[in-house]
Amino acid sequence: LSENVIDICEREIDKDDQNATATFYLGGIYGYRGLAYHRNGSMMKAAGDGRKGYFYLKDAARLKPDLYDAQMGFGLFSYLIGKLPKSSRWLLNVLGFEGDIEGGLAALKVAAQKGAYTRTEATFYLSQFLNVENRPDEARTYLKQLIDKYPDNALFLVTFAQWELRQDRVDAAISAAQKAISINTQKKVQIGDEFAHGVLANCYFVKNDFNNTTQQAELYLQKVADQEIVFNSLYYRLGVSYEILGNREKAVAVYKRIKKVNPDNQWNYQFYRRGLERIQRPLSETDQTLIKADNALSLNMHEKALQLYNEVLAKKPEADQQALALYGTVQVYSRNEQYNEAIDAAKKLVVLHPPKETWLVPHGYFQLGLAYAKLGQTSDARRAFEAVGNYSEYDFETRLESRVEQEIKKLNAVN
Numbered sequence: 001l002s003e004n005v006i007d008i009c010e011r012e013i014d015k016d017d018q019n020a021t022a023t024f025y026l027g028g029i030y031g032y033r034g035l036a037y038h039r040n041g042s043m044m045k046a047a048g049d050g051r052k053g054y055f056y057l058k059d060a061a062r063l064k065p066d067l068y069d070a071q072m073g074f075g076l077f078s079y080l081i082g083k084l085p086k087s088s089r090w091l092l093n094v095l096g097f098e099g100d101i102e103g104g105l106a107a108l109k110v111a112a113q114k115g116a117y118t119r120t121e122a123t124f125y126l127s128q129f130l131n132v133e134n135r136p137d138e139a140r141t142y143l144k145q146l147i148d149k150y151p152d153n154a155l156f157l158v159t160f161a162q163w164e165l166r167q168d169r170v171d172a173a174i175s176a177a178q179k180a181i182s183i184n185t186q187k188k189v190q191i192g193d194e195f196a197h198g199v200l201a202n203c204y205f206v207k208n209d210f211n212n213t214t215q216q217a218e219l220y221l222q223k224v225a226d227q228e229i230v231f232n233s234l235y236y237r238l239g240v241s242y243e244i245l246g247n248r249e250k251a252v253a254v255y256k257r258i259k260k261v262n263p264d265n266q267w268n269y270q271f272y273r274r275g276l277e278r279i280q281r282p283l284s285e286t287d288q289t290l291i292k293a294d295n296a297l298s299l300n301m302h303e304k305a306l307q308l309y310n311e312v313l314a315k316k317p318e319a320d321q322q323a324l325a326l327y328g329t330v331q332v333y334s335r336n337e338q339y340n341e342a343i344d345a346a347k348k349l350v351v352l353h354p355p356k357e358t359w360l361v362p363h364g365y366f367q368l369g370l371a372y373a374k375l376g377q378t379s380d381a382r383r384a385f386e387a388v389g390n391y392s393e394y395d396f397e398t399r400l401e402s403r404v405e406q407e408i409k410k411l412n413a414v415n
Contacts, residue, residue: 005029020064027056031073038080041262050077072111072118072125079104079129083398101402105129112142120146124156134403136167154180154192161199165206168298174203194223198234206298210241217241232258232271239275240291243283255279263393270359270395277356286317290324297328306332323354323361330367334374342371350387359395362388366400369407378411385411 006029012022030053037046057073082099108129111122123142130139140163146156161176177196184193201216217238224230235258243251258275261268283291293308305328312325326349333342349364369384385404391397 002029002033018063020060020067023056023063024060024067024070027053027058027060027070027073029053030056031076035076035080041265047081050080053077068110068114069116069118070111071107072115072122075104075107075109075111075122076125077104078107083132083402101133105133120150124159128159131163132399134406136163139163152183152187154183154189154196157183158192158195158199161196165199165203168300170203170206170299173199177203191225194220194225197223198231201234202237205237205241206295208292208295210244213241214238214245228259230259232261232268232275236271236275236278239278240283243278244288244291248282252279266396266398273356273395286312286315286321290321290328293325293328297331300335302332302336319352320354320357323349323352323357323364326352327360327364327367330364330371334367334371337374339371339374343368343375346371357395358391358393359397362391362394362400363396366404366407369404373407373411378414382408382411 006026009022009026009029012019013026016022030049032053034046034048034050034053037043037049053073054077057070061067061070061074078100080099082101082104084099105126108122108126111118112126113119115122123146127139127142127146130136130142143156143160143163146153147160150156157176157180161173161180164170164173164176177199180196181193183189184196197216197220201213201220204210204212204216217234220234221227221230235254239251239254239258242248242254255275255278258272259268261272263269289308289312293305293312296302296305296308309325309328309332312321313329316322317325326345329345330342330349333339333345346364346368350361350368352361354360365384365387369381369388372378372381372384385408388400388404
C-alpha cells in the first residue's frame with residue numbers, strides 16, 4: 001500500500017516540483033514505512049526509509065514554512081535515530097545523519113501545538129517518548145490532554161492504565177482499563193479491549209492474584225488479532241502464574257510460546273531469556289518469594305517487600321537470586337530516603353557476578369550514584385555513574401545509558 005502512495009506522490013511532484021502537499025505526504029509515507037521496518041527489526045531498511053522521509057519533509061517545509069505537520073516527521077526521525085543503541089550507532093555513519101533526542105521532542109511539540117492533521121498523533125507520540133525519557137509528569141500532562149479531549153478513546157485510556165501501573169498506581173490502572181473495556185462494549189468495538197485485558201493481567205499479577213492473572217491473560221490472547229504483537233512479558237507472567245498455582249505442565253506450554261527476539265529488543269529479550277530458563281528449571285520457593293517481594297515493592301508495601309528480600313538473603317542463595325534481592329532492597333531504602341542503607345546494599349550488589357541477571361550490576365551502580373547524589377556526595381556519585389560505562393550487552397542498556405547521561409548533566413549543572 002505504501003508503494004501506491006509513493007507512486008501517486010511522485011507523479012504529482014513530476015507535474016509540479018513545488019507541490020508542498022505531495023512532498024509532505026511522500027515524506028510522511030516513507031517515515032511510516034520506516035517505523036514499520038523498525039518494529040520488524042529491519043534496522044537498515046528503517047533507517048534508509050526514515051532518512052528519505054526526513055529530507056522530503058525538509059523540502060516540504062522549505063516550500064511551505066507554515067507546514068507544521070512536517071515537524072512530526074522531523075521529530076520522530078530525530079528522536080528514534082538518537083535512541084539507537086551503541087551496537088547500532090554504525091548506522092549513523094552510513095546515513096550521514098546524527099540523531100537529536102531533545103530536538104526531536106521539540107519538533108513533536110511544535111506539531112502537537114500547531115499541526116493541522118498531525119496534532120493528535122504528535123501529542124500521542126510526544127507523550128510516549130517523554131515517558132521513555134523518564135519524564136512521567138510531563139508525559140502524563142500530554143496524555144491527559146488527549147483523554148480530556150477524547151474521553152471515549154479506549155486507546156488513550158489503556159495507555160494511561162499502562163502508565164499508572166508503571167508508576168505503581170495499580171488500582172488507578174485497573175479502573176482505567178475496566179473503563180476502556182466498558183467503552184468498547186458499549187460502542188461494540190471489536191479491536192482494542194484486548195490490550196485492556198493485558199493491562200489487567202499485569203495488574204493482578206502485581207497483586208499476587210494469580211487466578212485473575214490467568215483469566216485476564218487468556219482473554220487477551222483470545223482477543224488479540226496478531227499473536228506476534230504479544231509481549232513476552234505477558235507469556236512469562238502467565239506461565240509463572242500457572243506454575244505458582246501448581247500447574248507446571250500448563251506453565252511450560254506457555255513458556256514455550258515466548259518468542260525468540262534479538263537482544264536489541266531489550267524488554268522482550270529479558271523475558272525470552274527467563275522463559276528458556278523456566279522451561280529447564282521450575283520455580284523454586286526462593287524464586288516465588290522474590291516474585292512476591294517485587295510485587296510488594298510495586299504496591300509500595302515497603303515493609304513487606306523488605307521482609308521478603310531479607311528472607312531470601314538469609315538463605316544465602318545463588319548469585320542471581322542474591323543480586324535480585326539486594327537490588328530490591330536498594331530500591332526499598334531509596335524510596336524511603338534511607339540513602340546510607342541504600343548505599344550499603346548497593347555496594348554488596350556491585351561486587352557480585354550474577355551469571356544470568358547481568359543487568360543488575362550496572363543498575364546497582366546507577367542506584368548507588370543516585371543515593372550518593374541525594375546525600376550531596378557529588379564525587380562519589382559521579383564515580384558510580386561512570387562505572388556503568390564499564391558494562392555492555394545487558395538488559396535495558398540503552399535506557400540506563402540515557403538515564404546516566406541525564407544524571408551526570410544534573411551533577412555538572414550543580415557544579
